[in-house]
Amino acid sequence: MTPETAATRVAPNQPPPLVGHDVVGGDAALVDAVRRHADEDTLASLAALGREAGSAEAREHGVLANRHHPELVTFDRYGNRVDEVRFHPSWHWLLGRGVGHGLQAAPWESDDPHAHVRRAAGFLAWSQTEPGHGCPLSMTYAAVPALRTDEGLAKEWEPLLAATRYDPGVRPATDKVGALAGMGMTEKQGGSDVRANLTTATPTEVDGEYTLEGHKWFTSAPMNDVFLVLAQAPGGLSCFLLPRVLPDGTRNRLDVVRLKDKLGNRSNASSELELHGTWAQRLGDEGRGVRTIIEMVAATRLDCVLGSASLMRRAVAEASWHVAHRSAFGGVLADKPLMQNVVADLAVESESATTLALRLAAAVDRRTDPHEAALRRIALPLAKFWVCKRTPMMVAEALECLGGNGYVEESGMPLLFRESPLNSVWEGSGNVNALDVLRALHREPEVLDAWLTEVGLAAGADPRLDRALESVLTMLGDTATLEQSARRLAGQMAAVLQASLLVRFAPPAVADAFCATRLGGDYNGTLGTLPPGSDLSSLLTRTTPTLP
Numbered sequence: 001m002t003p004e005t006a007a008t009r010v011a012p013n014q015p016p017p018l019v020g021h022d023v024v025g026g027d028a029a030l031v032d033a034v035r036r037h038a039d040e041d042t043l044a045s046l047a048a049l050g051r052e053a054g055s056a057e058a059r060e061h062g063v064l065a066n067r068h069h070p071e072l073v074t075f076d077r078y079g080n081r082v083d084e085v086r087f088h089p090s091w092h093w094l095l096g097r098g099v100g101h102g103l104q105a106a107p108w109e110s111d112d113p114h115a116h117v118r119r120a121a122g123f124l125a126w127s128q129t130e131p132g133h134g135c136p137l138s139m140t141y142a143a144v145p146a147l148r149t150d151e152g153l154a155k156e157w158e159p160l161l162a163a164t165r166y167d168p169g170v171r172p173a174t175d176k177v178g179a180l181a182g183m184g185m186t187e188k189q190g191g192s193d194v195r196a197n198l199t200t201a202t203p204t205e206v207d208g209e210y211t212l213e214g215h216k217w218f219t220s221a222p223m224n225d226v227f228l229v230l231a232q233a234p235g236g237l238s239c240f241l242l243p244r245v246l247p248d249g250t251r252n253r254l255d256v257v258r259l260k261d262k263l264g265n266r267s268n269a270s271s272e273l274e275l276h277g278t279w280a281q282r283l284g285d286e287g288r289g290v291r292t293i294i295e296m297v298a299a300t301r302l303d304c305v306l307g308s309a310s311l312m313r314r315a316v317a318e319a320s321w322h323v324a325h326r327s328a329f330g331g332v333l334a335d336k337p338l339m340q341n342v343v344a345d346l347a348v349e350s351e352s353a354t355t356l357a358l359r360l361a362a363a364v365d366r367r368t369d370p371h372e373a374a375l376r377r378i379a380l381p382l383a384k385f386w387v388c389k390r391t392p393m394m395v396a397e398a399l400e401c402l403g404g405n406g407y408v409e410e411s412g413m414p415l416l417f418r419e420s421p422l423n424s425v426w427e428g429s430g431n432v433n434a435l436d437v438l439r440a441l442h443r444e445p446e447v448l449d450a451w452l453t454e455v456g457l458a459a460g461a462d463p464r465l466d467r468a469l470e471s472v473l474t475m476l477g478d479t480a481t482l483e484q485s486a487r488r489l490a491g492q493m494a495a496v497l498q499a500s501l502l503v504r505f506a507p508p509a510v511a512d513a514f515c516a517t518r519l520g521g522d523y524n525g526t527l528g529t530l531p532p533g534s535d536l537s538s539l540l541t542r543t544t545p546t547l548p
């Protein structure tokens with residue numbers, strides 16, 4: 001065989017696929033965060049998940065679930081209205097494993113003091129198999145704090161949402177060993193401004209029971225068993241629990257009009273619903289709908305940060321793996337100084353996201369501590385704004401490390417890229433979260449104290465951090481332009497918080513590179529621009545996955 005013929009039969013200089021690695025154990029930033037906020041036992045409890053997430057089997061299910069799109073089945077063969085969505089078996093495999101690993105509502109029923117950190121780390125790692133099925137897992141996780149507004153409903157549903165058995169199918173709760181939850185807030189006329197919801201709720205003769213009339217414009221995972229929705233009751237906008245199947249075993253009226261043809265993953269379904277005489281139970285008082293569902297929103301915002309951190313980690317893992325195995329111009333790409341700068345910068349971005357996300361999860365574990373509660377209130381919208389906003393540019397840069405291969409579906413990078421804007425859009429888009437930071441600062445003075453206390457723990461450790469903190473205080477003083485500058489403020493507060501955590505806990509190479517570039521100093525607008533003197537090789541070694 002001539003060399004030319006050989007190249008058509010066996011591909012030279014192509015990296016092996018990144019499979020068979022440990023997605024938890026091979027992620028040094030994640031391992032350090034779990035050790036920091038939990039313990040060795042927690043880390044050990046994630047070992048099986050980490051190995052499974054990197055297995056060829058899980059990766060293949062991730063590919064198949066996105067290749068075979070969910071299908072809306074409005075009627076059965078006899079003409080009965082069924083409003084079901086059929087998913088590929090790989091979707092069920094992924095969701096079943098996610099539920100089995102306790103990534104839904106399990107932490108709320110656990111007496112493990114680190115249950116939320118464990119779940120957050122597991123979710124970050126497991127979502128690297130495929131991001132779409134994280135949506136029902138997240139909503140199920142997030143439903144519980146809102147559900148607890150009503151003791152009776154919580155008693156009925158929480159054990160099912162927390163059960164680690166996946167039990168799909170349209171059947172009443174009493175026939176199920178596990179259930180999943182969704183949410184319906186967004187309507188055609190508005191998603192951010194939910195007070196403009198048009199769906200009405202009319203009380204029935206039974207106390208606490210209503211019938212709903214209206215629509216929902218974006219209800220993801222419509223095969224879930226129960227949904228928390230907003231509707232206008234006589235006393236104002238209220239929250240309702242809407243089961244897919246009525247207690248007598250008949251189907252509740254949930255007309256699935258259409259599935260969205262959307263960007264991002266294609267494994268999950270997001271639907272448009274019509275509600276006509278749909279039975280629902282009130283959750284919380286009439287007129288307190290936003291107050292009630294905000295608990296669910298807060299928990300899903302944590303998962304937006306985790307989901308973005310997960311996309312970043314998968315992206316930098318693939319990028320660093322590729323450059324470690326690909327040569328150009330007579331040498332391995334990972335040895336080229338400029339490529340080292342790019343991958344090192346990606347690694348800093350990924351680690352800063354993971355570090356902040358896990359810090360927020362730790363605040364959920366310690367939510368009865370007033371400092372932790374106040375910190376969570378301010379740090380969630382900060383992180384949701386900043387981490388999710390930076391994900392698309394980070395993933396695009398990681399994709400480019402694979403050259404043309406990164407632009408091809410089989411590499412997995414296009415799915416990461418298409419998915420990368422999602423977490424910034426849903427559950428409060430960028431502006432809405434930046435404005436929520438202002439709202440929190442205005443209404444709850446203790447949140448600024450909590451942020452200052454937290455970042456103050458790193459005071460004096462790095463002069464760039466001290467200066468950035470001063471700049472935040474200056475911005476806060478300029479109250480006349482605060483709304484217009486909300487993104488500047490949120491971004492800087494988030495970066496200062498990340499820097500303070502990295503300075504305290506990360507290896508010096510990570511903290512130094514972050515402080516040099518993310519605090520408004522030496523940064524020219526693109527990744528791969530870490531300044532001279534940055535410890536690129538140790539950043540590369542820390543981030544590049546290895547096989548056992």
Ligand SMILES: Cc1cc2nc3c(=O)[nH]c(=O)nc-3n(C[C@H](O)[C@H](O)[C@H](O)COP(=O)(O)OP(=O)(O)OC[C@H]3O[C@@H](n4cnc5c(N)ncnc54)[C@H](O)[C@@H]3O)c2cc1C
Pocket residue numbers: 182183184185186189190191192193218219220221262270422425426427428429430431432435
């Ligand atoms: C894939 C996907 C799945 C989804 N799943 C669900 C689901 O399961 N359940 C559900 O209820 N919703 C779901 N959504 C909807 C999502 O939460 C909304 O799209 C989102 O909240 C924004 O609402 P909107 O689309 O009506 O945009 P709008 O509210 O019209 O906002 C448009 C833009 O204006 C900005 N904006 C709004 N108010 C202000 C202001 N005061 N000042 C400055 N800027 C402002 C926003 O940040 C945004 O950029 C999903 C969305 C996507 C993309």
